[in-house]
Amino acid sequence: MTIGERIRYYRKNADMTQRELAATTGIHYVSICNYESGKMIPREDQIRKIADALGISYSSLNNPDSDTRRFQTLGNLFELLMSLHRSGVMTLSGKRDTSGAITKKSAKLTPMNNLLAYFRLLNPDASDSLDLSKITLKLQNDFVLSKMIEWEALYYAISSLEGKEKLSRKEKDCLAKAKTDIGLLEIELTGYRISLDSSKGINILED
Numbered sequence: 228m229t230i231g232e233r234i235r236y237y238r239k240n241a242d243m244t245q246r247e248l249a250a251t252t253g254i255h256y257v258s259i260c261n262y263e264s265g266k267m268i269p270r271e272d273q274i275r276k277i278a279d280a281l282g283i284s285y286s287s288l289n290n291p292d293s294d295t296r297r298f299q300t301l302g303n304l305f306e307l308l309m310s311l312h313r314s315g316v317m318t319l320s321g322k323r324d325t326s327g328a329i330t331k332k333s334a335k336l337t338p339m340n341n342l343l344a345y346f347r348l349l350n351p352d353a354s355d356s357l358d359l360s361k362i363t364l365k366l367q368n369d370f371v372l373s374k375m376i377e378w379e380a381l382y383y384a385i386s387s388l389e390g391k392e393k394l395s396r397k398e399k400d401c402l403a404k405a406k407t408d409i410g411l412l413e414i415e416l417t418g419y420r421i422s423l424d425s426s427k428g429i430n431i432l433e434d
Contacts, residue, residue, distance in 0.1 A: 230274070233288055235263040236414050237281045251280040287417040299423060301371075305416035308336075308375055312382070315339050317364070319379045328380040334372060336364040374416055381409040 238248050245263070249256040254273055261267035262277075269277065271289075278288045287302060298307070311317035321333035366372040388394060388402040 229265055230268065230289060231263045231265045232410070233414055234259075234269075234277060234281075236411065237283055237288065237418065238263075240418070241281050243281070248277065248280060252276040282420065283418055287414075301419035301421040301423060302417045304371065304423060305374070305419065308371075309378060309413065309416070311336075312379065316342060319375055326380070327384060329376050331369075331372060331376065334366065334376060336366065338362065374412075378409065378412055378416065381405050381412065385409065 238245070243251075245259045246256050248254075249259045252259075252273070254269075254276060258267060258269075258273075262269050262273075274289050275285050278285045281288070284300075284302065286306070298304070308317075308319075312319055316339050317336050318339070319329065319334060320337055321329040321335055324330050366375065384405045385402060388398055388405070391398070394402065
């Protein structure tokens, strides 16, 4: 999904017109229209003004995968989880149902085997270090788990279709729809501004 499409999505989600966004940011109305249509690409300072006006992070608008260092919101958590899965560092896996989605009961996060060869987990209470290859993680929050399963199902479908040498017309349509759906879902997930509390594990705080 292009930056123009993300601007349009977030603007509509904020219930703002193009003219209202232009007035709030001080950016000309025509420029806002051109950004959303893809005729122009906004500069970095303009992107920051638009993000501030829409109440979202700069990284969510400009590049959902570019800034996972700040870990303060639910959107940051989704950014991190999706980035880890794409890179293969920590993948969401499990048994799939008939629709191709991972079942909640079997869903787990598994570290990359090649990466584990370079690390060991020290345990001061044990005579030897723990074996990282035996460690998997389980997402405790049901909402986060459900949304990640939804995202992974689309990611899996796209990867499967793109891996084929030749696609039928129906498969091409399915691929195009899946790419649109995952783009919209990623915008939704990275846009969550709900705060996280890491003082006693990660807890999602109410607005």
